[in-house]
Amino acid sequence: MSSRLWRRFQSSLHLPCFFHPTFESQLSYAAPCAIPSFEGLVKGLITILPGLLNVKEFSIDSWNLPPEFDLAPFFSAAWSGFGKTVRKVSLGGNLEGFKELIRSKPHFDSVQELELEFTNNMNGPGPDPVDDEAILFYHVAPLINSVGGHLQSLRIWSWASADLSTFFQHLGPFPALRTFGVRAAFNRSFRDDPSGLTQLLRSTAPTLNELELRLNPSGAALTEAAHDHVLCEWLSQTILSDDTIAVGLRTLQFYPTASAGGCDVLLDCIKRSADTLKHLLVRDRYLHYEEIEALTKAFPPHAKLTYLRLNVWRLTTNLIDLLASNFAALEKLTLNVADAVTGVSLI
8 A cells, every 4th residue: 555545544534334244155255365254354453543643534333233242442442543633533333332432441632523323222122211321421421521622513313212311411511612413303312301402502502603403203193293393392492582592603404393383493593694604404394485485585685605405395497596596606506306297397
């Protein structure tokens, strides 16, 4: 490997650990040379990692590893090489696996961006709510808080069944945070008390310029609709009642809920950041023309928006004209269309 390629490899290390027990047997027919086992590959990486001193981004997704697989030596080897210099860390896996991460005693002296993704353990008997919440409270929260003083970006995604209420109540402070994102089912992840998330939004509001709130409820259609109304109420109480939140944003990713008041919250966020907003992504809800028209009116005449992503029910020439006339600075437009065939006539 040339010195240039080696330096490039050291700067960014992404390792999705998708374990498959038949991986070796399947590949043995494709090549005459011996294929190392997954365990052998990890052992090889453990010998290499201490020599990678210039890694700035590190990503590992270990959700599919079997429970008996011990990643602690792997993590220890990684931290011995670049633990004190890495700036962006992305970690994904089941909550039991995060205990292995903590056991390796990471010291993220230079981490500015932290991304965490939680899943359920697919190999165990099923989620243990008490144990999962204990891991979040006693292990994951202290890890995040240990870098809180210099953390600039924090993103948390949860596909797990664990309640994040207590976890969020013990996060912070984050005096330098510029980006905050959370994606989780509101009815599952904040069953007990969303006040921790509320407090985090309020405490970081003065420094945030990028906000992602994707809290779509999960469940059957009727149940999801009821929980969507609860989410709408929380958004209204949290955002509409506190005019310091979502001010001066450059990027907003938002699920405004399907409830009637959902777009009111979205429009209020846009109005608070209308002079600074450059990227707007409205997720998961399909908008009617009248709702998009109201959205455009929330911006000043010379909006700075350069990227817009919307879900729309119908694509029409009137809609294209509306967006073109209101967002002259737009460089990228993404429209997900529900009815593209009968709704569009561009001739």
